[in-house]
Amino acid sequence: MTGSLVIVGTGPGKPELMTPAAGSALARATDLVGYAAYLDRVPARHGQRRHASDNRVELERARHALMLAASGRDVAVVSGGDPGVFAMAAAIFEAVEAGDQAWRSLDIRVEPGVTAMLAAAAEVGAPLGGDFCAISLSDNLKSWATIERRLKAAAEADFVIALYNPASRARPHQLGQAFALLRTLKAATTPVLFVRAAGTSEAKVIASDLAEANASVADMRTLVIVGASTTRCVGRWIYTPRSEREAAS
Known part of the structure; x- marks a missing residue:
């Protein structure tokens, strides 16, 4: 069974500055992976697992998220701002490039956000x-x-x-x-x-x-x-x- 991975930008801070698409992606996820301060911006949902880590372990966080998705989980990797601007999207694809070949077949998407x-x-x-x-x-x-x-x-x-x-x-x-x-x-x-x-x-x-x-x-x-x-x-x-x-x- 193969899951999915979406990299989500929560915007700069105000809840209303998070896009509806990002909010929907977060709601569908079985697992949230991210820096603890960014995970705190996301409302808790029953049954959803959270995997918080320090801000300076981006590649380790990326590999963890990819392993969860490969095991069948629907994973949302949470970034502040836009995930493609000095954030987690690049780390995910760097981990894909250097990691398990099977990760290249995963359903990976990026949901943009309002960057700082x-x-x-x-x-x-x-x-x-x-x-x-x-x-x-x-x-x-x-x-x-x-x-x-x-x-x-x-x-x-x-x-x-x-x-x-x-x-x-x-x-x-x-x-x-x-x-x-x-x-x-x-x-x-x-x-x-x-x-x-x-x-x-x-x-x-x-x-x-x-x-x-x-x-x-x-x-x-x-x-x-x-x-x-x-x-x-x-x-x-x-x-x-x-x-x-x-x-x-």
Whole structure:
């Protein structure tokens, strides 16, 4: 008997920001697998098993979920935000690639969610209205040299940059290093937005510019947006025009 596996994005926090499709997938599952804090967002259902684990064991969690599905269970792997953005979908497929050949025949699906980048942008207006990119500042899975190279390329191409995982207790210095690099490549007046707990009732925004941006205000619940040369303020809103012509007008 073969089960199924669906990787679900619960959105940034508010229950109403979880898609109906994601909610239905969670309701159908016999087993929920995920980081404990994300599982806590999902209402308990009678007979449904929960398999909670630490946030830093993604591949182990992925293998466990795949083994459950291969044994006939209908498994939902729970991610916050969107499961395909710095989250569990990539870990699942990495485990499939390196694991049991039978896993490649499993019924595996991905249910998208509202990622933190989109929730943060909505709190302040439309800073992602033009071309943008997302970069994680975590060097757990890649080197800091790689992160610096990507920051430099994004700045030189004048993308709006959304920074995920800007700071943690283990690496409180890296956002400051990122700002130091960006200050050599972008104007001092470039808007910088710190959006903490985006998409929740606790959402808080700190607006600054690159010259004055204070890295110490960020933590792992903060999404940092660094504007492009075209990003502009309109009252309390911040947006990036969709075209160079609009930016120049």
